[in-house]
Amino acid sequence: MQITYDCPKCLQPERSEVTAASQAIMCPDCQWTRPIGEGDLQGELPTRCLACGCQDLWRQKDFSQTLGVAIVALGVVLSTVAMAYMQPELSLGILMVFALADMILFVVMRDCLVCYRCHARFRRIPNLEQVGAFDLEVNERYRQEAIRLKQAEQSVAPR
Ligand SMILES: [Zn+2]
């Protein structure tokens, strides 16, 4: 499995390979490390976030929203160009091809897991179906928690 996360110490985006035999994940930039405990993995399926220990993860398509929007935007630009050259059929065709490509990409994309708390992503995991999809209520809980943490940090920070 592959995990992408922001290192809690140096805040750099990192990518690590984790197997059932891995003992820990380590940040290559600052050597921050977090051990992988016995209960953290169920075979290849993480039961909690390996970066922050949070027990709530959601399952979603490993599809970047930005990429999807970029594909559609490119299709619109190209079809506008075709329109400018008085090619309405070509223009429509381009739009349809790009919309279709967007759809196919979404369907073939595999699922990944995302941590509610630190948004680390876990890719290439078998048997993901047992994990639930995004839950707004759970997310709200973590959002509130993050806000409280931030306020607490600010109140102890030296002025
Ligand atoms: Zn680091």
Ligand SMILES: [Zn+2]
């Ligand atoms: Zn996490």
